[in-house]
Every structure is written in C-alpha cells, then in structure tokens.
Amino acid sequence: MCEANAFLKNGDREELLLESVDKITPEADTLVLEDIFGQRKIVRGKIVGMALVEHKIVIEELQP
Amino acid sequence: MCEANAFLKNGDREELLLESVDKITPEADTLVLEDIFGQRKIVRGKIVGMALVEHKIVIEELQP
Numbered sequence: 001m002c003e004a005n006a007f008l009k010n011g012d013r014e015e016l017l018l019e020s021v022d023k024i025t026p027e028a029d030t031l032v033l034e035d036i037f038g039q040r041k042i043v044r045g046k047i048v049g050m051a052l053v054e055h056k057i058v059i060e061e062l063q064p
Numbered sequence: 065m066c067e068a069n070a071f072l073k074n075g076d077r078e079e080l081l082l083e084s085v086d087k088i089t090p091e092a093d094t095l096v097l098e099d100i101f102g103q104r105k106i107v108r109g110k111i112v113g114m115a116l117v118e119h120k121i122v123i124e125e126l127q128p
Binding site for chain 2 (some may be wrong): 002003004008021022023024025026036046047048049050051052053
C-alpha cells in the first residue's frame with residue numbers, strides 16, 4: 001500500500017495529523033484527508049510539501 | 065516504491081504530466097514536481113486531488 005502520513009507543520013516541529021492517508025481533496029481553504037480505512041479529517045490549511053517515497057505529506061495550518 | 069503519477073486535468077480529460085513523482089513542493093502559484101530519478105517539472109497550477117493508493121495526483125493548471 002502506498003499511503004502516506006500527514007504532518008502538521010508547527011514552527012520547526014511536525015506533528016502527526018493522520019496516518020495512512022490515501023486521499024486528499026483540497027476545498028477552498030481546507031483539505032479533506034481520508035485514510036485507507038475511510039476515516040476523514042478536515043483541516044484548514046495547505047500542503048507545503050510532499051515526499052511520497054518517504055510516505056510524508058506536510059501541511060501548514062492557515063492562521064485565522 | 066511509493067511514487068505516484070501526476071496528471072494535468074484538462075476539462076474532462078486527464079493527461080499524464082510526470083510519472084513516478086516523489087516530491088511536490090508548492091511555491092507561490094507553481095508546483096515543483098520531482099520524480100524518483102531527480103527529473104523536475106515546474107507547472108503553474110494547483111493540486112485538486114490525490115489518491116495515493118491509486119498512485120494518482122491530479123493537478124489543474126492556473127489560467128493566465
């Protein structure tokens with residue numbers, strides 16, 4: 001399986017947001033993440049980097 | 065290896081842009097794509113969908 005783990009960038013740190021992410025659908029200023037089990041998380045942010053071979057997606061939250 | 069293929073959405077069609085994509089880095093209104101061989105493509109557009117288990121990333125070009 002080729003899912004990735006999604007991390008939230010928080011300053012210099014990266015916090016795990018959702019593991020085993022299959023789908024990401026951007027909608028306006030949110031991202032809808034869905035893992036391989038169908039669990040969804042919605043986050044107000046944007047993708048700032050992806051490294052699929054490392055199974056890693058980095059998301060930055062939008063400030064209000 | 066868990067790379068994906070990047071497609072450009074063109075109306076109802078999807079055209080292959082770059083195979084075996086490892087990294088994607090958004091910069092302003094462009095996306096820098098890098099495949100597992102280090103080949104890069106830069107496209108003015110945004111990610112509109114990802115399905116990693118299908119190894120698929122869909123990009124929409126920004127209109128000038």
